[in-house]
Amino acid sequence: MLQVKNLHASVEGEAILRGINLEIKPGEVHAIMGPNGSGKSTLASVIAGNEDYEVTEGDIIFEKANISELSADERAHKGIFLSFQYPVEIPGVSVTNFIKTSINQIRKARGQEDMPANEMLKKIREKAALLEMDRKFLSRSLNEGFSGGEKKRNEIFQMAMLEPKLAVLDETDSGLDIDALRVVSNGVNKLKSDENATLVITHYQRLLDYIVPDVVHVLIDGRIVKTGDKDLAKVLEEKGYDWIKEELAQQA
């Protein structure tokens, strides 16, 4: 589904990603772990199409098409979704109207008619219930004055509404208490199918107790330096990242 090939990216001239290779197949959950500043969020942004980052080398292939040159909205049309670490507050646009706009713009780009209003309403109710969101929440301005937990819930609510093929979750666990973490990961797990894939970016192993990955990658200094199964996450939780850095130093 997603192939990242030798991806190099920089921001304001500073190289952040230095040759990332990654392949995610339908039905898989991948986790990217790594210390602060290793380039995790940059990878998420570059996959989503943030123009603040310059791809200097390499390609991103999504469902056999090279999407490196596509804008963020075009990538969303193809079925890529990014759950933000820090969702942006947009006063004046309600959650409901935002998600309606988003869904219908994506449908328009795919040559489909607007979603019928009753279908939309039903879906909004269903997905809001999945995320245990209060009805009142939906009429509030997007993310304005939301608590950290509410913002993340709202991100996963949007994901549930848009049903992306690839969901990239950037530090979705940060700022969540244990109850919110349960609700949010339950939401993500319910949306999992054989046709879609998830890329979980996290600093801590905690989230991976709830969203269990098939593959765990360790990102250090803009490169994936180790790949393993879910047990690798546990090792990292116990031993931190230093031992990998030492291993690398020995190899070098």
Add this chain to the structure above:
Amino acid sequence: MDLKEKLISSFFAFEEQVDLENDVHVLRNKAIEFFELNGFPTKKDEAWKYTSLNKVLKHDYSIFPKREVAIDYKDVRKYCLHEIDTYQIVFVDGVYASHLSSTTHDKFDACLMSSALNNPKYEPLIKKYFNKIAPEDSLVSLNTAFSKEGAFIRVPKSVIAEKPVEILHFSTGNEAAMMLQPRNLIIAEENSHLQIIERHQSLTENPVFTNSVTEMYVEKRAQIDYYKIQNDKENASLIDNTYTEQHNDSICSVHTFSLGGKLTRNNLNFYQKGEHINSVLNGVTILENKQHVDHNTLVHHQQPNCESHQDYKGIFSDQSVGVFNGKVLVDKIAQKTDAFQSNNNILLDDKSSINSKPQLEIFADDVKCSHGCTIGELNDEALYYLKTRGIPEREAKALLMFAFANNVLDGVKLPAVKQRITKQIANKLGVELGFEL
């Protein structure tokens, strides 16, 4: 001959069209003298520092239309609020167009200024209200001198005007350039309620210059909601002088939507003569090219326990220019005044500009007055966020602009008007309304 001289010499021709015995003519004579003495304002006047009339005044305007031009309803239908039932007072090149209008004298009066000026029945009202709050100012005087036609609306005590009244001015371009000076008088007596929609619309590219004066009286516990739609052609300029006097427990809101035209100046003034009054001044301005809009507001708190709310939002692209000059004056007696003023602006281009000048003059010591002014750009992070949700750049920008103007649009109580304006804004931003607000 410049425009000032032309106007003064036209006054004699004008006198042939009106009743010289009428008391109003004394006012006209005084007014033309005042205008002759003072002329058009220039940038040297503090209140006109950021707005020059030079480009507007250079045309050779006809002061009176040479002949009447018949226009069909189908030509102007799109400018009328045909979705809902309204009364309409329609003028074509300054002349009343009866076939396009629907006036009333039934439960309230929505008719012509000329009939109010000439009908003895209305004489006491004219004596009491005409030219009483419009100050001695050169543009107002110019209008008073040529005052003859416009809208006259009076809602008697305890009457709720069941339909909104539309005041529509069309110019046909039959003259190479046309100057129009409508004069409106609006009276809402005790406990009455009235809604008004006003629009000036040119139907051609020929220059039009409108110098309009509206006097509005909102008596005890009465309410007026006034919507001004300014979305005119590139060669049409408007000076709107509106003066509102409010009495105890009255509410008056004026919403000004400035979306087009060459130069628009809104002189919007509120005088609070009683207690527990609420005055609302809202505006959305969205400009492009070289358009220029100047909002010059005054709220004069003259009695205790009153409120005023001003909220002006502006979005400027290309080389457009915005001016906001908002004055709140609180007399010593006006304790417990609650006055709020806000002017927020987004500049989309380096060449667009906004001059924002809030002025608070407070002589009372127990008041709550606040004002704020911001000038910014569209938030790039928000734009990116919207794009990751599949909303293309143009739609995302439009959505953010709507969101920015949303609280003002929310204040529009007539759904049909809100829908119209939302559509006009969407057209302007080049998007189909794929979103709701």
